[in-house]
Amino acid sequence: MGRRSGRTASHWGSYLVRTEGDEVVEVRGTGQDADPSPIGRNYVGALRHPARIRRPAVRLGWLRDGPGPSGDRGADPYVEISHDEALDLVAGELDRVRGRHGNEAIFGGSYGWGSAGRFHHAQSQVHRFLNAIGGYTRSVNTYSHAAEEVVLPHIVGNREWFLRSVTRWPEVAEHTRLVVAFGGLPRRSVQVNPGGVGAHLNARWQDACAEAGVEFVVVGPSRDDSAAALRASWLPLRPHTDVAMMLAMAHTLLEEGRYDRYFVQHCCVGFEHFARYLRGDIDGIAKTPRWAARICDVAEAAIVELARRLAATRSLITLTWSLQRQHHGEMTYWAGIALAAMAGSMGRPGGGIGTGFSSMHNAHVHDRFSAAAALPQLERAVPTFIPVSRISDMLLNPGQSFDYNGATQRYPDIKLVYWVGGNPFHHHQDLNRLLTAWQRPDTVVVHEPFWNSMAKHADIVFPVATSLEREDFALGVGDPWLTAMDQVATAPEGVVTDYEIFSALARRLGAGDRFTEGRTANQWVRELYERTVETCAAMDIALPDYDTFRTIGGVEIPMRWAGPVAFATLRQDPSAHPLTTPSGKIELFSDTVAGFGYDDCPGYPCWLEPAEWLGSPLAARYPLHLLSVQPDTRLHSQFDHGPLSREGKAGEREQIRLNPKDAADRGLGEGDLVRVFNQRGACLAVVTLSEGLRVGVAQLPTGAWYDPACPGEVGSLDKHGNPNVLTLDIGTSKLAQGPVAHTCLVEVELFTGAPPPVTAHEPPILLSPPSPAAPAVHPALRRSTR
Numbered sequence: 028m029g030r031r032s033g034r035t036a037s038h039w040g041s042y043l044v045r046t047e048g049d050e051v052v053e054v055r056g057t058g059q060d061a062d063p064s065p066i067g068r069n070y071v072g073a074l075r076h077p078a079r080i081r082r083p084a085v086r087l088g089w090l091r092d093g094p095g096p097s098g099d100r101g102a103d104p105y106v107e108i109s110h111d112e113a114l115d116l117v118a119g120e121l122d123r124v125r126g127r128h129g130n131e132a133i134f135g136g137s138y139g140w141g142s143a144g145r146f147h148h149a150q151s152q153v154h155r156f157l158n159a160i161g162g163y164t165r166s167v168n169t170y171s172h173a174a175e176e177v178v179l180p181h182i183v184g185n186r187e188w189f190l191r192s193v194t195r196w197p198e199v200a201e202h203t204r205l206v207v208a209f210g211g212l213p214r215r216s217v218q219v220n221p222g223g224v225g226a227h228l229n230a231r232w233q234d235a236c237a238e239a240g241v242e243f244v245v246v247g248p249s250r251d252d253s254a255a256a257l258r259a260s261w262l263p264l265r266p267h268t269d270v271a272m273m274l275a276m277a278h279t280l281l282e283e284g285r286y287d288r289y290f291v292q293h294c295c296v297g298f299e300h301f302a303r304y305l306r307g308d309i310d311g312i313a314k315t316p317r318w319a320a321r322i323c324d325v326a327e328a329a330i331v332e333l334a335r336r337l338a339a340t341r342s343l344i345t346l347t348w349s350l351q352r353q354h355h356g357e358m359t360y361w362a363g364i365a366l367a368a369m370a371g372s373m374g375r376p377g378g379g380i381g382t383g384f385s386s387m388h389n390a391h392v393h394d395r396f397s398a399a400a401a402l403p404q405l406e407r408a409v410p411t412f413i414p415v416s417r418i419s420d421m422l423l424n425p426g427q428s429f430d431y432n433g434a435t436q437r438y439p440d441i442k443l444v445y446w447v448g449g450n451p452f453h454h455h456q457d458l459n460r461l462l463t464a465w466q467r468p469d470t471v472v473v474h475e476p477f478w479n480s481m482a483k484h485a486d487i488v489f490p491v492a493t494s495l496e497r498e499d500f501a502l503g504v505g506d507p508w509l510t511a512m513d514q515v516a517t518a519p520e521g522v523v524t525d526y527e528i529f530s531a532l533a534r535r536l537g538a539g540d541r542f543t544e545g546r547t548a549n550q551w552v553r554e555l556y557e558r559t560v561e562t563c564a565a566m567d568i569a570l571p572d573y574d575t576f577r578t579i580g581g582v583e584i585p586m587r588w589a590g591p592v593a594f595a596t597l598r599q600d601p602s603a604h605p606l607t608t609p610s611g612k613i614e615l616f617s618d619t620v621a622g623f624g625y626d627d628c629p630g631y632p633c634w635l636e637p638a639e640w641l642g643s644p645l646a647a648r649y650p651l652h653l654l655s656v657q658p659d660t661r662l663h664s665q666f667d668h669g670p671l672s673r674e675g676k677a678g679e680r681e682q683i684r685l686n687p688k689d690a691a692d693r694g695l696g697e698g699d700l701v702r703v704f705n706q707r708g709a710c711l712a713v714v715t716l717s718e719g720l721r722v723g724v725a726q727l728p729t730g731a732w733y734d735p736a737c738p739g740e741v742g743s744l745d746k747h748g749n750p751n752v753l754t755l756d757i758g759t760s761k762l763a764q765g766p767v768a769h770t771c772l773v774e775v776e777l778f779t780g781a782p783p784p785v786t787a788h789e790p791p792i793l794l795s796p797p798s799p800a801a802p803a804v805h806p807a808l809r810r811s812t813r
Contacts, residue, residue: 033513034580035494036143036223036501039066039662041510041581044495049516050075051495057581059508062227064218066661069669070495074516078477078668078788080490081519083113087794089486094120094442094469101462101484102739104792110521114528117487118535120470124443125161131411132442134421134468135163138170138449140663143223144499144512145559146552149448149474149525151402156529157445159542162409164439170416170454172348173765174356175382177432181617182364183593184607191395192593193381194343196232200239202377204340207333208259209269209363210347211245211252212385215659220388222397223501225508225581229388233257244333246272247347248654249726250719262333263721264323266652266769267353267640273362274634275319276334277369278305285338286369294597295368297616301631314634322634322642337370341378344370348386349656354637354770356759361632365615374598381593389505394588398566399502399509400558402551405541411439414764418455419756422464430761433623442469447525452480452733453664456768457756458749459708459741474525478790479664480733489528492518499552500576502559502584509559509570509582524548620762628760639755639772641723649705649772651689651725655750658728667732668788676731677713679785681748684717684726685775693775700778702744703727705771708752710745711778725773734787747787 032045040063045053051070056063084105088097108116124132135157141149157163168176179186199206217229234256237243243259245252246269250261264272280286281302291298300309307313316330323330336342344367350359364380372378383390413421414431417438425440455461465471465484473485476493499512526548533542546554553573560570568584576582596604597612605611609619621630639645641652660675661667676682683703685695695701699714703725712727720726727750735743745752754771758764 031515033515034510035512035515036510037067037494038140038143038221038223039064039219040227041223041225041501041508042067042070044070044515046495046516051516057225059581059583060226062231064227065671066218068671069661069666071670073666073669074493074495076477076668076788078479078790079519080475080478080482080488080522080790082107082490082521083110084108084488084793085113085116086486089470094123096467096469098466099739100465100471100486101735104794105488106794106796108796110523113487113489114531114535117472118532120443120472121160121532122536124469128440128442130160130162130409131164131439133157133163134441134444135165136418136444136446136449136451138454140665141448142494142499143501143503144494144497145399145501145555146402146548147494147497147499147524147526148402151404152525152529153445153447154404155402156533156542158405158407159533159538160536162407163445164409164411164413164441166415166418167412168415168763168765170766171386172351172383173415174351174759174763175348175360177763177765178357178360181608181620182361182614187395189593190382191588192590193391194377194379194592195391196229196236198377198592199241199343200232200236202341202375203236203241203343205242205244205336205342206236206345207244207246207337207342208253208345208384209246209273209359210350211247211249212243212254212257212345213252213347213656214254214385216386216657217388219662220503220506222399222503222506223508223510224388224503224506225510225583227388229385229390229392230254232392233385248652248721248724251717262325262329264325265641266654266724267637268323269350270355270358270362270632271314271319271322271634272325272330273366274305274314274632275316275330276337277362277366278314279316279331279334280338280369281305283335285335287371287373290371290373290598291368291615293601294373294594295613295615296610297614297631300616301365304631304633337366341375342370342372343378344380345384346380346382348383349769351759352766352768354639354755354757354759354767355627355635356765356767357628357762358632358635364613365632368613368615374592374594376592379593389503393505393507393586395505397502397504398559398562398568398584400555400562402555412436413438414758416455416766417758417764418451419457419461419464422467429764430625431764432762433619441467444468444471446471446481446485447474450479450481450664452484453730453749453751455756456751456754456766457707458733458752460756462739462741474528477668479667480787483738483791490519490522491528492522492524497524498549500556505586507584507586509576509584511577511580526551623762625761628762637770638757638767639770641772643772645772649774650723651773651775652723653703653750653753653771653773654724654726655729655754655768655771656726658730661730664730664732667730672730676748677715678782680746681712681728681731682715683712683748683775684715684720686720686722686724687716687718688722689725690714690716693777695775695777700782701775702778703753703773703775705753705773707755708742708745710748710750710752711782712748725775732787734785736783744783746783746785
């Protein structure tokens with residue numbers, strides 16, 4: 028108790044934090060960050076909020092009936108028990124599942140954003156623990172850019188090399204004359220960075236480019252997805268039609284002879300096939316600007332003019348990550364690379380193409396690497412995996428086969444889900460389908476600091492300390508600041524760290540030494556720091572010793588990158604500097620992908636009509652295309668109960684942006700409470716109007732904690748404004764099986780009933796044994812494994 032202050036790091040920045048009575052009362056940016064993210068203010072008042080989980084809790088039905096599929100997850104009250112009782116229950120259940128069904132029946136769920144700390148990193152902790160006890164089924168790729176992760180290696184070879192080599196903002200300011208930003212350059216996303224950000228510079232570099240005379244053109248449904256300081260032109264095309272526009276621009280360059288003949292002939296393979304497709308020789312449809320204008324709902328002349336400008340000067344095409352989070356999202360990146368290859372600036376400073384320039388802070392500001400050591404994951408004894416966004420498919424279809432990147436895999440029969448870090452009831456699509464799937468496992472175990480929607484759908488919940496209540500250090504990917512994370516508050520009595528829970532479970536299951544290696548948490552933090560010192564020393568970077576580092580609080584590591592811009596050496600001499608693709612060149616046609624035989628992802632960039640878009644028959648019933656964007660006021664769903672997050676809502680509900688015409692057509696005005704719905708679900712939100720959003724588009728941020736009017740009931744109205752009750756849960760294609768959150772049509776209507784209260788930030792009903800409502804533990808669960 029009393030007053031404390033110190034430094035911390037998060038995925039949205041580094042801060043100086045002051046606490047009183049173990050509650051945060053003040054958050055300030057550090058001296059090195061001239062533009063700290065306001066998201067840090069969500070810490071204020073959050074640690075002792077009523078949503079805080081203070082004791083282990085078990086779902087009443089699970090405690091009464093034992094493990095097994097249940098229709099009551101999300102609806103049952105919870106029984107609070109002691110820490111040792113919870114450890115015994117979980118250890119016993121892990122032992123039962125691995126003994127009867129094998130370790131493949133355990134799914135290790137985590138999405139990595141739980142903490143910026145190098146040691147107290149939720150994903151690392153749960154995966155190390157599960158490997159220590161024999162393994163688990165894992166997920167691969169990310170919700171952020173799954174389609175890109177799979178398709179880029181087929182097109183350009185080594186993905187990491189490509190992302191490290193893409194031209195940087197300082198080079199754009201010096202060399203580039205035109206930036207064509209498909210999907211825009213949203214500033215909200217540059218607040219955040221995996222592993223932390225010491226100084227926010229991305230937005231400043233964007234502004235510096237505009238001041239240097241770089242012209243920006245935003246191609247997308249939202250003008251507001253670029254800052255006013257960029258003075259960007261806006262082409263408000265229909266969502267999901269970027270590929271058609273890129274193909275038409277490429278057709279213009281081809282037919283007018285404005286394309287870079289040398290580059291496509293000497294540095295690429297498959298251009299002849301792509302050219303035949305553009306001319307219509309393959310499918311009978313020429314990809315002309317007139318053809319694209321009908322699809323994209325933009326003027327034919329605007330497409331032609333932009334294509335000519337792209338080829339006439341040093342130009343850069345940028346693609347947001349959002350463009351591959353849609354049906355056939357692989358095609359967006361493939362078409363963009365093909366267009367850039369033709370435009371003439373590939374391999375030249377400031378030119379070519381890059382992804383995610385404003386999708387994350389680290390995108391093309393510094394070199395993309397992190398010297399920080401990570402907690403070793405131990406040997407992976409179970410090879411089974413699923414693509415990260417196919418969780419519902421896995422739980423609903425055990426034993427069923429699925430395609431992924433040229434191979435046929437099989438969904439395991441999952442009996443136990445162990446989830447630490449991340450919230451699938453935030454980031455997964457079609458939450459009503461997920462809710463149905465979530466009832467299938469025997470047991471769901473969760474670690475959470477707060478009673479969010481993930482915790483409320485678990486069988487056994489361990490309360491855990493937040494990053495402000497433990498010691499660690501952070502170093503973000505592509506960020507130069509190594510930052511100490513001080514313990515500035517003490518967790519509530521009985522609340523411990525993920526590591527302490529896993530250490531106790533590992534001891535009960537005979538893997539204690541393998542998991543801990545005899546180290547305490549703080550000894551591991553020091554060990555990982557020393558390993559980081561060794562890594563940096565190998566790069567001729569000297570770091571202070573650990574105790575000095577803790578005193579200093581932060582150290583800037585030089586992020587040198589002297590390598591040439593992507594494809595520069597390929598342009599110079601394709602034979603001497605091949606890529607790691609099968610041909611050694613950019614593959615505008617991939618024999619490998621074509622050989623997979625996927626009907627939804629051919630071996631070259633092409634227009635494939637998405638499952639839902641404004642040009643589809645479904646638009647007659649649901650005439651608004653919903654874009655579920657990263658919020659301005661938080662990272663994903665973290666600290667949704669914090670003050671900045673709540674200030675961004677209206678009447679405690681998320682706000683949905685509409686064009687004034689769309690609102691007027693429905694008799695809606697600013698501040699109206701509306702029901703947003705489609706065939707998958709419905710939620711409430713509050714209308715806010717924007718001329719910067721094209722007609723026919725709605726925009727609803729992600730991250731509001733799922734808050735159904737009837738908990739546990741599939742199809743129940745979400746009261747809080749979570750867009751993922753509406754989004755479509757299919758894969759981008761058989762190639763990547765990525766998420767398609769932006770492939771979503773909805774309708775909006777005035778909500779006329781009595782508004783139900785928002786209860787997202789309230790705990791569930793909690794029972795304390797002994798109680799008539801809390802019966803004895805099921806006999807099968809009484810055995811202690813200590």
